[in-house]
Amino acid sequence: MGTYVPSRRRTRALAVTPVLSVLALLAAVPAAAQGVPEGAKLFSERCASCHTVGQGDRVGPDLMGVLKRREESWVTSFLKSPGAMIDGGDPVAGELIKKFNGVRMPDQQLSDDERKGLFAFFRDCTEKGSCQPGATGPKLASDATPEELEHGRQLFEGQVALANGGPACIGCHDVRGIGVVGGGTLARDLTFSFARLGERKMTPALKEMSFPLMKELYEKAPLTEAEQFELKAYLANVSRDGTPPRKDRDFFYLGFVGLGVALGFIGIVLGGRGRAKD
Ligand code: HEC
Ligand code: HEC
Incomplete structure (x- = not known):
């Protein structure tokens, strides 16, 4: 009896093999067509x-738009041997x-499929107007899940603290609808x-935060990548979306956030002055 089992297993494995190779073929077809x-x-x-x-x-x-500014055949030859x-x-x-x-770009050993994949990727980036290669997660604002959007709102309004301790955006910025209760008016309304x-411009804006006031504050407390993404989304x-954000926040809370921002900012300015004199 003991010898019977392995042979039955082998038969089953053989039966499965063709199914697997058909599946592999099916999976390979769309991947090659897209290649992104x-x-x-x-x-x-x-x-x-x-x-x-x-x-x-x-x-x-x-390389944004490289296949628009150059002929595909030119890029193909260039990749084979820039030298x-x-x-x-x-x-x-x-x-x-x-x-x-x-600086000489080194020659690139690329198969036809690899080159096609690269071209598909370049075209896809050009269409979207931006690309973050290497990033595995969704990066375009429109790819955000409802949870990420909600988390972005909470970060903006200061209901969830920023990981590196930066002040909530609402201390200085308003967005549509919050103004009634008193989102910040120190800086521009960010609704539009x-x-x-x-x-293309919002992504680096949130990464670098190189605006007046913001620069000093967030240089020492940068947004994490996830926060940048969620706030952007x-x-x-x-x-x-035309609908105003929630209104059920209370005065005290907002006053508190605003005060915190103001104090933090004063602290940084004073701290910066002190150091400058040293
Ligand atoms: C060591 C640095 C280096 C690497 C790695 C490199 N490149 Fe380049 N690439 C350059 C430089 C520098 C140029 C400008 C031309 C020159 O000086 O050789 C260039 C030019 C190009 C151009 C022409 C751009 C235009 O505006 O017409 C393309 C296309 C290109 N590279 C694609 C690639 C691709 C695709 C890869 C990866 C498979 C790659 N490069 C890897 C340095 C590099
Ligand atoms: C201390 C006040 C302050 C805080 C806090 C603050 N900002 Fe700003 N922000 C500014 C100022 C000042 C500008 C310059 C534009 C203006 O005149 O309002 C600005 C500009 C911007 C811009 C560019 C707006 C545009 O349309 O050009 C964005 C985007 C932005 N801030 C996002 C944020 C986000 C997201 C947060 C929270 C993580 C935040 N800010 C927190 C003061 C602040």
Whole structure:
């Protein structure tokens, strides 16, 4: 009896094999057609040390819209051998190496599929107007879950504290509808900021916070990546959605937040002055 069992197992395994390979084929077809996630992964592994897509030039050019400004065939040849293009006198390649201080992009060994994946990724970024390669989670404001949106609102209003101890946004900013009770009026109402700045400018704005007053405060207490994302999603939602945020917050609480912000700010200004004199 003991010898009978393994042989039955083997039969079952054999029966399953063709099913698995059909499944693998089915899964492979859409992946090859799209290729965006593969392209994003490849980009972060092999290109991101020198390039961004939408975050500006680094060692090499920002590749946002590269397939719009260049022919696909040109980019294909360039990827195969940037050196050959430069030495062969290609005028565009010549301009690029001049602009990038003579740094030569290394030749890239890419299979056709890898190159197609990269191109799909570049096109996808251009369509969305921004890309954060390497990031696994959702990054566009429109990808936020209802929980992330709600958390963004709570962070904005100070119901949930910011991880690094920064002041709640509402101490200085209002958004539509909160004003009745007294969201901050020290700075701009942010209701339409996302509509005005868009995904491309809002993302770095929340990362760098390089606005007057905010810079000093958040330099010492930066927003985490998750907070940047959730606040962005919240502001995107506010600018899109006509309904005002909740009104059931109390005066005392808001006064408290505002006071905290003011005290924190005074502290930082005084602290900064003291250090400057040293
Ligand atoms: C070591 C740095 C480095 C790496 C890694 C690198 N590049 Fe580059 N890339 C450059 C530089 C520098 C240039 C500008 C041309 C030059 O000086 O060679 C450039 C130019 C380009 C251009 C032309 C851009 C334009 O505006 O026309 C493309 C396309 C490109 N790189 C794609 C890639 C891809 C895709 C990868 C990854 C598979 C990659 N690069 C990896 C440094 C790099
Ligand atoms: C100490 C006051 C203060 C706090 C707290 C504060 N900000 Fe600001 N913020 C400002 C000022 C001042 C500006 C410059 C624009 C203006 O004139 O209002 C600004 C500008 C901005 C802008 C650009 C607006 C636009 O449309 O150009 C954004 C976005 C922004 N803040 C988001 C936030 C977020 C998110 C928080 C909370 C994490 C926050 N701010 C907290 C004072 C503050």
